[in-house]
Structures are given as structure tokens and as C-alpha cells.
Amino acid sequence: MLDSLDTRLLALIQQGLPVTARPYLSLAEQLECSESEVLQRLARLQATGLIKRFGVIVKHRRLGYQANAMVVWNIPDPEVQKLGQAMSQSACVNLCYQRPRHGERWPYNLYCMIHGKSREVVLQQLAQLIADCQLQAYPYEVLFSRQCFKQRGALYPLNTRVSSQLIPA
Amino acid sequence: MRVRIKSVYSMLSELHKQLLNNFQQNFPLTERPYLTIAEQLGVSEASVLQAFNELSEQHYISRVGPVIKPNHIGCSTLVAMAIPAQQLAAVAAVVSSYPEVNHNYERENDFNLWFVVIAEHAQHLQSVIAEIEQQTGFSCMQLPLIADYFINLGFALEW
Structure with missing residues (x-):
């Protein structure tokens, strides 16, 4: 479980680790705890899996990965877990989620993201994914992104109570 | 390109x-x-x-920071809207104006506006979505996560 210091630490660090020689010390000073406390808590939050990964968050569009396809699949419910796990093993898949269907207009229940430097590359990777995971029988749609109106990486609204100014806008 | x-x-x-x-x-x-x-x-x-x-x-990275497991802090959902082309920019601007909206993309589909809303709790999430519907006059299809199959190891860049 998260205590108030965990929450305040996450609220701070999700805005970015300072680029200074002792970044954890500077977080510790803001949180009024010790540097070793910050380090131990970050290690624990990673070990428990609440932090899925901790490190550099790249802007893939800026780095030349302009083609970004969300592929949505209509998979029979009993098979969705197995196929979701199989797709996640593919090097070209960046995210893979099960989500609810919405009737006939939106019958899709499995979503995966493929990023590539061009549309052609993404479509080739999709063809490979279909072959590798034997997805030929399942209806799908490919939704390439057009414009990005807003992108700032997931920032969670952490209620820090003690220091409300730390809640990320 | x-x-x-x-x-x-x-x-x-x-x-x-x-x-x-x-x-x-x-x-x-x-x-x-x-x-x-x-x-x-x-x-x-x-x-x-x-x-x-x-x-x-140079905006190659957004930050060094944690990627937090979805739906373990706060409450979030993916939302899709189907917006006529002429109104898309205006509707997208309304959606992006909410601090609870983390990213917001146009995609090639009848459902052409896709965004993620993250709020402190379910009630707050639903009030944001209701406000967006009210302000724009279009309905939101909510697609909350049921299961996450991906182990996030980052993004493998090839040069």
C-alpha cells in the first residue's frame, strides 16, 4: 500500500527526475526526508510493480517514429488473454490492452500499438504479427494517427493532501 | 520525410x-x-x-521518470469520439483544455478523436467526460482498460 510519502514522491518524480548531480537528494529535500529513504522507496515501488519501469521517456514521434497505428481486434473472449500475451511478445508491439466492446458499431476487445518510421513498415510488421500469432481469422481495423493535439505522457493526479501544490496539473 | x-x-x-x-x-x-x-x-x-x-x-525526451501501472493510482479511461471533419479542431481543443486529458490524437477512422482521461477517482472521471459531452455536443465512447498484457521495457529505437 502507498503511504503519504510514497504518494508525494510519485507526484514529484513523475514530473521528471532533476538533471543535477544529486537528483534524489533534491527530491528528498522537497519531501523533507532523507536521500536514502527516497532511493529505498523507489526500489520498493519498482519491486512491487506499481512502477512498471523507471527511466528515460522518449518522444518517439520526434525521434522519427512518425507512423503510429492502433490496431483493434475482435477476438473471442475465451482467447483474448492468450492472444494478448502472444502479441505482447512481438518486438513490434508497444502496448497491448483488453478493453470493452461497444455493440456492433465497435465490436473490438483487444488493442495493440505499433510504432514505425513509415506506414509501410508498420503494415509489414502488422502482417508479420498476424502470421506469427495466427490472427488471420479475426476481424481488425488499423487506426493510424494523424495529428497529435496533446501528448505529455501519463501524469497521474496524485492527491498529496499535505502539499497540494505538488498535484500535477 | x-x-x-x-x-x-x-x-x-x-x-x-x-x-x-x-x-x-x-x-x-x-x-x-x-x-x-x-x-x-x-x-x-x-x-x-x-x-x-x-x-x-530539443524535445527528444519528455523526462526521466516512472511509468506507473495503469489503474493503480487514480482512475482512467481511453475515450473515442466520432466528430465531423470541420468540427474536429474545435472539439479537440475543448478536450485538450482539460488537465485530466493526457494525450489526444486524431486517428483514421469514423471514431477520429482518441484521448485518455486520468482522474483521482471514478466520480471525477465521469464528471469530466460528462462535461466534455455537454460542451461539445458529441458523445464519448468509454474504453477503460480491462487487462494489460504488455510488459513495458521501453521503446527500442533503431537509428
Whole structure:
């Protein structure tokens, strides 16, 4: 479980680790705890899996990965877990989620993201994914992104109570 | 486009590329993490700090930080809307104006506006979505996560 210091630490660090020689010390000073406390808590939050990964968050569009396809699949419910796990093993898949269907207009229940430097590359990777995971029988749609109106990486609204100014806008 | 991509990469040094690719997970939890990285790469701490500043200033990275497991803090959902082309920009601007909206994309489909809303709790989430519907006059299809199959190891960049 998260205590108030965990929450305040996450609220701070999700805005970015300072680029200074002792970044954890500077977080510790803001949180009024010790540097070793910050380090131990970050290690624990990673070990428990609440932090899925901790490190550099790249802007893939800026780095030349302009083609970004969300592929949505209509998979029979009993098979969705197995196929979701199989797709996640593919090097070209960046995210893979099960989500609810919405009737006939939106019958899709499995979503995966493929990023590539061009549309052609993404479509080739999709063809490979279909072959590798034997997805030929399942209806799908490919939704390439057009414009990005807003992108700032997931920032969670952490209620820090003690220091409300730390809640990320 | 190809020319632009090439020029993007030509601005990146070997050090930039190593920082981008090798430290997306397991960022050092040491008192001087940038020194730890510097020692691994055989360069100075100052050059690592400078390179990270450059990557941020040039918008190649958004930050060094945690990727938090979805739906374990707060409450979030993916939302899709079907908006006529002429109204898309205006509706997208309304959606983006909410601080609870983290990203917001146009995609090629009848459902052409896709965004993620993250709020402190379910009630707040639903009130944001209701407000968006009210303000724009279009309905929101909510697609909350049921299961996450992906183990996030970062984004493998090829140069």
C-alpha cells in the first residue's frame, strides 16, 4: 500500500527526475526526508510493480517514429488473454490492452500499438504479427494517427493532501 | 520525410543515442545516478548531465521518470469520439483544455478523436467526460482498460 510519502514522491518524480548531480537528494529535500529513504522507496515501488519501469521517456514521434497505428481486434473472449500475451511478445508491439466492446458499431476487445518510421513498415510488421500469432481469422481495423493535439505522457493526479501544490496539473 | 528523419539523427551524438536507448528502464538508483551512467559509458558526469539537458531542450525526451501501472493510482479511461471533419479542431481543443486529458490524437477512422482521461477517482472521471459531452455536443465512447498484457521495457529505437 502507498503511504503519504510514497504518494508525494510519485507526484514529484513523475514530473521528471532533476538533471543535477544529486537528483534524489533534491527530491528528498522537497519531501523533507532523507536521500536514502527516497532511493529505498523507489526500489520498493519498482519491486512491487506499481512502477512498471523507471527511466528515460522518449518522444518517439520526434525521434522519427512518425507512423503510429492502433490496431483493434475482435477476438473471442475465451482467447483474448492468450492472444494478448502472444502479441505482447512481438518486438513490434508497444502496448497491448483488453478493453470493452461497444455493440456492433465497435465490436473490438483487444488493442495493440505499433510504432514505425513509415506506414509501410508498420503494415509489414502488422502482417508479420498476424502470421506469427495466427490472427488471420479475426476481424481488425488499423487506426493510424494523424495529428497529435496533446501528448505529455501519463501524469497521474496524485492527491498529496499535505502539499497540494505538488498535484500535477 | 526521409530527409527530415536523417537530420534528426544527425543531431544526436553517440552519447545521446546510448542515453536514449539504454536507460529507459532500471535507471540507476544511486546517490549520483548520472555519475553511475557516466562510469558505465566511460564519459564524464558533466557530459552526461549536459547531454540529458540537450535531449530535454530539443524535445527528444519528455523526462526521466516512472511509468506507473495503469489503474493503480487514480482512475482512467481511453475515450473515442466520432466528430465531423470541420468540427474536429474545435472539439479537440475543448478536450485538450482539460488537465485530466493526457494525450489526444486524431486517428483514421469514423471514431477520429482518441484521448485518455486520468482522474483521482471514478466520480471525477465521469464528471469530466460528462462535461466534455455537454460542451461539445458529441458523445464519448468509454474504453477503460480491462487487462494489460504488455510488459513495458521501453521503446527500442533503431537509428
